[in-house]
Amino acid sequence: MSKSEILDPRVTRDFSTSNHDLCRDAVLAFCDSPLYHDNEHRYEENYYGRRLRPHVAKHLDFSQPLTTERLASYEALSANRILFAMNEVDFLMLPGEAPWEEAEFQAAYAESHAAAAHVGMPYLERFLFSLLEKEIRLSDNWSLPAVEEYFRSYATESREVSSLPSAEAIRSSGSPATAARDWLVQLAPDFLIESSPMARYASGNYGRLSSSLFKIIIDELGYGDFERKHSTLFENTMRSAELNSVPHRYWQYYLNGSLMLANYYNRITRNRKYVFRYIGAIYLAETGFITSCRIWRDVLKEALPDLDTRYFDEHCHIDIDHSRMAFDGLVRPAIETYGIFAANEIVRGFEEACWIGEFAEQDFVRQTCWKDSAERNQDRYRQIFDKVHRAWETGEITRDCLDEPKGELSITHTHDGDELCHVVSGEMEFLNGFECSTTLRGDQGIIIEHNRLHGALIHSERCMYEIYNIGDLNRWL
Amino acid sequence: MALKTLRMEEGARILVELPHEKSRLLVHVRENSLSVTSDMCRHRSGPIHLCYTDAAGHRRCPWHDRRITAEERRDDVCAVYWSQRQMLLLVRRDGDATPWPVRKLTP
Numbered sequence: 258m259s260k261s262e263i264l265d266p267r268v269t270r271d272f273s274t275s276n277h278d279l280c281r282d283a284v285l286a287f288c289d290s291p292l293y294h295d296n297e298h299r300y301e302e303n304y305y306g307r308r309l310r311p312h313v314a315k316h317l318d319f320s321q322p323l324t325t326e327r328l329a330s331y332e333a334l335s336a337n338r339i340l341f342a343m344n345e346v347d348f349l350m351l352p353g354e355a356p357w358e359e360a361e362f363q364a365a366y367a368e369s370h371a372a373a374a375h376v377g378m379p380y381l382e383r384f385l386f387s388l389l390e391k392e393i394r395l396s397d398n399w400s401l402p403a404v405e406e407y408f409r410s411y412a413t414e415s416r417e418v419s420s421l422p423s424a425e426a427i428r429s430s431g432s433p434a435t436a437a438r439d440w441l442v443q444l445a446p447d448f449l450i451e452s453s454p455m456a457r458y459a460s461g462n463y464g465r466l467s468s469s470l471f472k473i474i475i476d477e478l479g480y481g482d483f484e485r486k487h488s489t490l491f492e493n494t495m496r497s498a499e500l501n502s503v504p505h506r507y508w509q510y511y512l513n514g515s516l517m518l519a520n521y522y523n524r525i526t527r528n529r530k531y532v533f534r535y536i537g538a539i540y541l542a543e544t545g546f547i548t549s550c551r552i553w554r555d556v557l558k559e560a561l562p563d564l565d566t567r568y569f570d571e572h573c574h575i576d577i578d579h580s581r582m583a584f585d586g587l588v589r590p591a592i593e594t595y596g597i598f599a600a601n602e603i604v605r606g607f608e609e610a611c612w613i614g615e616f617a618e619q620d621f622v623r624q625t626c627w628k629d630s631a632e633r634n635q636d637r638y639r640q641i642f643d644k645v646h647r648a649w650e651t652g653e654i655t656r657d658c659l660d661e662p663k664g665e666l667s668i669t670h671t672h673d674g675d676e677l678c679h680v681v682s683g684e685m686e687f688l689n690g691f692e693c694s695t696t697l698r699g700d701q702g703i704i705i706e707h708n709r710l711h712g713a714l715i716h717s718e719r720c721m722y723e724i725y726n727i728g729d730l731n732r733w734l
Numbered sequence: 735m736a737l738k739t740l741r742m743e744e745g746a747r748i749l750v751e752l753p754h755e756k757s758r759l760l761v762h763v764r765e766n767s768l769s770v771t772s773d774m775c776r777h778r779s780g781p782i783h784l785c786y787t788d789a790a791g792h793r794r795c796p797w798h799d800r801r802i803t804a805e806e807r808r809d810d811v812c813a814v815y816w817s818q819r820q821m822l823l824l825v826r827r828d829g830d831a832t833p834w835p836v837r838k839l840t841p
Contacts, residue, residue, distance in 0.1 A: 325818055392817045394768040396761070398809035403827040406736045407812075608814055 272376070274383045277320045283376035287343060288314050292364060297666045299688070299714060300501070301508045304352045305365040307342040308509055308668045310335065319380060322387035328616065329513060329708040331671045333385065337516035340381040341446065343374035344523040348453045352503065382524045385517065386609075393608045399600035401592040407604070408540060408584060418548050424556040426622040431629040432693075437560035438498050439628075439691040440553070442507045443515040443621050447522070448491040448568070449504040452477035454519075454526040458535065464594075469586030473539070473579050490568035497565035498557075509669040510691040512710060514613075514620030521613045525606060533599045534606030536587045541607045541614075543579035546572050627709040628693040635695065638677060638702040641733040645677050645725050656725045661715045669712040675730040676705040678713075683720030688712035697722075704730055736829045738836060742815070742822040747839040749773060749783060750811055750824065754832045759808055763822065768815045772806040783839055 264270050269279060288311035295308060317332050327333065346366065351357070364370065423440055430436035455477065458470050479485030492502035505511070525531035525538060554569035591599045648654045669688065678687065679702040687695040687703055690710050695703060705711055705724075727733060742748065748761040760773040760783050773782045780797035788794050793802040814823040826834060 391766065394763065394766075394815040394817065396768050396770040396811075396813040398770055398807060399812045400809055400827055402829065403809070403812040403825050406827070406829045407823075407825045410737050604812075604814065608816075612816075 274380045280376060280380035281319070283373045284319065284339060284380065285311075285315055287370065287373040287377050288339060290364060290370065292361065293342065295666070295668050297664050299509065299666060299712070301506050303361065304357060304503065305350065305361045306508070307338070307345075307505065309338050309342060310668050310670060314339070319384040322384055325388055325392060328388070329620070329671075330673050333517070334513040334671055334710075336381045336384055337513055337520055338511075340378060340385065340520045340523075341511075341516050343378050343381070344520070344527065346371040346374045347457070347527065348450060350450075350504065378527065382520070385520065386524060389609050389612065393605065393612060395601060395604055395608070397597070397601055399597065399604050401589065401600065404588060404592060404600050404604060405584075408544075408588065408607075411541075411607075412544050412580065415545050415548050418552070421549060421552050421618065422622050423618050424552050426625045427556050427560055430625050433560035435628075435692050436625050437557045437564075438500060439510070439625065440557070440621060441495055441498055441500060442510055442691055443512055443617070444491070445495070445507065446505065446511055446515055446519040449488055449495075449502070451487040451491065454522045455535075455539070457526040458529075458532065461529070463532075466587060466591060466594075469582060469590070470539075472586070473543070473582060476575055476579065487568065487571065490571055493565045494568045497563055498561050507691065509712065510710070512617070512620045512624055513671070513708075514617030518610075518613050518617040521610060531602070531606070533591060533595070533602030534609065536583070536591055536599075537603035537606030537608075538610035540580070540583040540588055540603075541610050543576050543583045545614075546576045547580065550576070623708075624690055624710060627706050628689045628691075630706075631689050631693065631695045631703070634704040634706070635702070637704045637730065637734070638679070641704075641727075641730075642677065642679060642702060644733055645727055646679075649725060654726055654728070656723050658721070658723050660719060660721045663715055663718050665715045665720075667713040669710050671708050671710055672705060673707055674726060674728045675707050677725040677727050678702050678705055679723045679725065681721040681723060683715065683717035683722075685720050685722060686714040686716055688714065706730070736826040736831070738824045738834075740822055740824075740836065740838070741820055742838065743820050744817065745841075747783060748822065748824075749837050749839055751835045752810055752826075753834070754830065755810065757808075757810065759811055761811070761813055761822070761824065763815050768813055769805065770808055770811055770813055772808050775800060775802065776806070 269276060272279070274280060288309050292303065292306050293309040293311050295310060301308070314335065317335055319332070319336055323333055427433055427436040427440055452474055456474055459474055461467065477487045479487065479489065483489055495502040522538065525535040550569040550572040554566045554573070558564050558566055588603055591603065645654070649656050678697070680697045680699055682699045685697045687697050688711055689695060697703060742763060744763055744765060746763055750759040750761060752759070758773040760771050762769050775782055775795040775797065777795065777798055777800045780795040782795065782802060784796045785793045785802055786796060794800065795802060810827055812825045812827065824836065
């Protein structure tokens, strides 16, 4: 017998992300939990609940990586929701004051549940993030002097930024207060558990880099003082905006981009081979936040005068140190020790985090615009409904007919094409997004823009409505 | 200025001149890669971007017909290409402020 003959597979020898059947089984097994099934609550009332619309998951195909064109698709949103929930098996979540059910705690951390997550996470990460290899191409010759030059330039430019798309979206919204609260909700997936991804690197044995990173971690965790912990400061911010700070109460309103950004940081911290990408990403975050937090603080305070801004004040202050610490304590020694590989990976992490951050911000900008366009989309419905209905009669387009009882909630979701919603009878509260609704009754309707998060709640005893798949709205105008 | 950004479609090539170092680089955005290589033939510094392909499929320098056997990787300039925006970033390693002309090569 050869000592190199190890394998003796009973089921499989392939645990890679190329084993689509194994990975798909893991994803579906993970999703099959009452914690994730659809329910009737527009805000999450179960501390461990994360609505994933799991009954749809078996019809989605995560085997081929996303293309940039499909980044805003429903498949991407679904994958991001599932992946975020999977990462939570690594983080301890216990409610301080919210109701706690031991049975659900056991279910959330069941070993089979965690095992399915650990098989599924690389698979969904491959699906979501492979496109970055093509979207961002790097020469393979980065060195410390070049990284220093580039990062110094970025630090200088970022200090001169006077506004951000998210801030402008809030300021110019039809309801700046709602948009401001929505922005706080989009920051919540990361900030309510701040530093949990980073804290993964508190473990192991990797020399002085570990101590440099740990100095940033202890700042983020408030030096052991709960009231100074960054996630506590953000909870205070949320409460001052009259938001519920229990994670993740507003789960259904987390946009695809917001979840994707959180999932990216999870990816580069969960799998330690991405440590250098994480160093690049953390340099970006700590440097960019000096200005971003100031801009966000100012616009949020304009829209919400009673806002507790200490979370943002803290970042404006401490990130000046963190940026320097990230470069001198992480970037420089990493490249000096690990060479060109580290330099290339650091720049890649910096670029990837920047790219996804911009995608997430634009997602919020578009969602805010979509919410503000509720009346215009009702006008458009009236403008084109007859034409659309005739097209359905001739078989040119398809429609779905639904008849739902009072209290039925369509968990928020997106469609890949434009749709027309026509209420035949009854009353529906069409959810345009976070804290934005449109009441629709018989012979009323609305255009549902592609890739925009929305839902519906039935208020009448029964509501009959039709969804027409119109593809591209412009074709009908 | 040690950084330059320019619009560049996939497949395009950029010539970068570093007069103070008497060197010339070729930046090439390919479908799945981005390379920074010397544009100077090892023989007598002939322009590699003008090389021709012989009947056997080998690339040859236009000046003395020497075969170009391998691209010489250079690290004087590093690059990032953002595909969606079709933008290229060039970063000079030495941070020198002396002029360094760049031009896009016609296909």
